Amino acid sequence: MNEQVLFAKQMLTAAGWLQNAFAVVNSEGRLQEVGIGEPTGARCFDVLLPAPANIHSHSFQRAIAGLTERREGRSEDNFWSWRRLMYKFLDHLDPEDIEAIAAQVQMEMLEAGYASVGEFHYLHHQLGGTPYEDPAELSHRILSAAKDSGIGYTHLPVLYMHAGLAGEPLAGGQLRFGCTLESFTRLFESVDSALPNYPGDFHLGVAPHSLRAVDYEGILLTDKLVSNGPIHIHIAEQTAEVEEVRHSLGATPIRWLLEHMPVDRRWCLIHATHADESELRQLAASKAIAGICPITEANLGDGIFNAVAFSESNGRMAIGSDSNVRIAMAEELRLLEYSQRLRFRRRVLLTSGELSCGRFLYDQATLGGAQALARDAGRIETGALADLVALDAENTPLHGRCGDELLDAWIFASDDSIVTDVWAAGRHVVQDGRHINRDRIHSAFNSVMENLRSEH
Numbered sequence: 001m002n003e004q005v006l007f008a009k010q011m012l013t014a015a016g017w018l019q020n021a022f023a024v025v026n027s028e029g030r031l032q033e034v035g036i037g038e039p040t041g042a043r044c045f046d047v048l049l050p051a052p053a054n055i056h057s058h059s060f061q062r063a064i065a066g067l068t069e070r071r072e073g074r075s076e077d078n079f080w081s082w083r084r085l086m087y088k089f090l091d092h093l094d095p096e097d098i099e100a101i102a103a104q105v106q107m108e109m110l111e112a113g114y115a116s117v118g119e120f121h122y123l124h125h126q127l128g129g130t131p132y133e134d135p136a137e138l139s140h141r142i143l144s145a146a147k148d149s150g151i152g153y154t155h156l157p158v159l160y161m162h163a164g165l166a167g168e169p170l171a172g173g174q175l176r177f178g179c180t181l182e183s184f185t186r187l188f189e190s191v192d193s194a195l196p197n198y199p200g201d202f203h204l205g206v207a208p209h210s211l212r213a214v215d216y217e218g219i220l221l222t223d224k225l226v227s228n229g230p231i232h233i234h235i236a237e238q239t240a241e242v243e244e245v246r247h248s249l250g251a252t253p254i255r256w257l258l259e260h261m262p263v264d265r266r267w268c269l270i271h272a273t274h275a276d277e278s279e280l281r282q283l284a285a286s287k288a289i290a291g292i293c294p295i296t297e298a299n300l301g302d303g304i305f306n307a308v309a310f311s312e313s314n315g316r317m318a319i320g321s322d323s324n325v326r327i328a329m330a331e332e333l334r335l336l337e338y339s340q341r342l343r344f345r346r347r348v349l350l351t352s353g354e355l356s357c358g359r360f361l362y363d364q365a366t367l368g369g370a371q372a373l374a375r376d377a378g379r380i381e382t383g384a385l386a387d388l389v390a391l392d393a394e395n396t397p398l399h400g401r402c403g404d405e406l407l408d409a410w411i412f413a414s415d416d417s418i419v420t421d422v423w424a425a426g427r428h429v430v431q432d433g434r435h436i437n438r439d440r441i442h443s444a445f446n447s448v449m450e451n452l453r454s455e456h
Contacts, residue, residue: 001027001426004386007038008048009393010402014381017403023048025386029201029426034382046393047406050379051115051422052329052362053152053369053387055291056232056270056320059102059142060093060123063449065325090173091127095141097448098123102145104445107435108327109151112416115387115424116152118320118373120207120232120270122160122177124187129175135183136190143191147198149441150429152387154373156207156232157191159184159222161214165248177209181221188225201385201425203374205230211245211253219261230266230374232291233257237271237302254279263288268318268372273303280306284315289372294335296322304339308349311360318368330411333361337411358407377425390421 004025011021013034022039026032038044093101102119109117119142125131134140139157146153160177163170170178179187188206195204206222208214210233214222222231236242236253245253254275257263267288275283283290292305300323307317319332337357340349351360370378370387377387391398391406397413398406410418422430429436 001029003027003032004426004428005039005042006045006048006388007042008045008390010046010406011048011380012050014379014384021048023380023386023388025423025426029386031380031382031384031386034380045390045421047391047398048380049362049389049391050366050377051113051387051389051424052365053116053118053318053373053375053378054109054114054321054329055118055268055289055318055369055372056293056322057105057109057117057119058122058323059105059119059145060090060098062105062108062324062327063093063097063101063452065323090123090176092452093123095132095137097452098138099141099145100441100444100448102142103149103441105324105327106146106149106151107438107441109321109329110149110422110424110430111419111433111435111438112327112329113389113419113422114151114329115389115422116154116201116369116373116375116377117146118154118156118205118230118232118268119146120156120158122158122207122209124157124179125176127176129170129178131183134190135187136194139187139191140194143194143198143202146202148437149435150424150427152201152373152375152377152385152424153198154203154205154230154375155191156205156230157184157188158207158209159214159218160209161218164212165244167215181218185221185225199425201375203229205232205374207232210234210241211249211256212241216260223262226266228266228374230268230372232268232270232372234270235272236269236274237297239274239303242274252276252279254283258282258286265289265371266374270320271297271302271305273297273305275306277306277309280310280315281313284310284313287316289368290315290317291320291372292317292336293320293322294332294339295326295328298335298339299323299325304343306343307336308340308344311350311352316368316371317364318372319365328416329365330414330416333358333365333411337361356404356408358409358411359404361411362407386423386426388421388423389419392418392420
């Protein structure tokens with residue numbers, strides 16, 4: 001990678017907004033210098049921002065986007081009925097399919113303005129639960145897709161032990177997820193040993209799936225495997241889950257986790273939808289991230305996370321696309337704020353001090369996302385990874401705007417079509433609004449989708 005010199009009329013740095021500023025990206029994909037002026041030979045942009053992370057993705061689910069919107073004669077459709085349909089879909093995916101779908105999703109994320117993703121990867125085995133010769137075969141496929149797409153990447157292999165808190169055995173589509181403590185350790189070690197073959201900004205974390213699917217010993221194991229890496233867990237997404245945990249463990253999911261595990265800034269609690277204010281205060285005090293996925297949570301009818309109470313306790317949030325029903329970064333942030341307005345019937349709820357609502361939301365996505373993925377990014381500052389996104393300021397809602405108003409206009413009055421360029425650890429993977437490998441990646445994805453349709 002050659003050194004790159006970037007100039008922007010407006011640049012959001014760690015020190016605040018700068019006008020007519022430059023950033024130098026070195027050959028290692030880090031910001032070597034940030035300053036005022038227009039160096040000779042610099043490439044010019046309207047607006048340059050730190051690029052957010054997408055902290056929660058199940059990439060394969062992108063292939064069923066838009067296919068689960070019929071009730072099919074059921075009297076009620078909810079998360080659990082959606083999950084049954086998703087499990088049936090798993091019967092048709094092979095390793096090549098999974099890699100092609102992942103590359104497509106990552107490409108779409110980059111074009112939407114994300115520079116990195118955390119893949120909550122629980123699809124491990126062959127149909128029926130038989131392991132591949134390499135137990136981490138499908139992990140390697142997702143890593144390969146990330147190398148191809150150029151996205152910044154944190155791999156989060158999932159420990160999934162049983163089907164419920166009573167230890168029910170896995171069945172059906174869940175068989176492709178299941179691991180014992182021993183087999184998961186082997187899977188994790190296989191990924192860990194391969195990591196040096198990938199870019200230096202690729203990281204390895206771990207994900208105990210949920211309190212429904214992993215027992216106490218399992219969560220302790222995941223904590224041990226990554227003593228310094230990120231730990232993500234689904235928690236308190238559904239009211240039925242909350243009641244099941246309360247009945248079996250004697251406490252609500254978040255309270256049980258905080259009381260029994262060393263939850264700290266390495267942790268990211270995904271969803272945390274159904275939490276009371278005392279739990280939110282405890283969670284904020286732990287310095288863990290709340291990983292909110294507004295589009296998926298709305299699509300599945302999960303409920304609304306109380307972001308107002310959490311932010312008032314100085315809690316830090318980040319966003320993810322989860323089921324990948326729609327890849328739309330600005331929309332995730334907009335829906336996060338709008339859900340609070342609908343809940344409390346007031347406006348401009350997520351903000352702090354002098355920050356506008358859009359700036360507050362964007363800071364959460366960049367800084368919280370970097371923490372959740374253990375990524376030295378989320379800010380334009382000397383030494384940080386060059387995770388950057390450039391915007392077209394001539395887009396009508398942004399025209400003539402400055403500073404935080406640019407972010408407000410993007411999030412509340414425009415969409416991700418104004419993204420012109422994206423860098424992930426200095427890799428310039430989106431240029432003039434298109435991913436550099438778009439045609440090839442999209443063609444492979446289309447072939448997978450045509451084959452899947454022909455099987456039905």
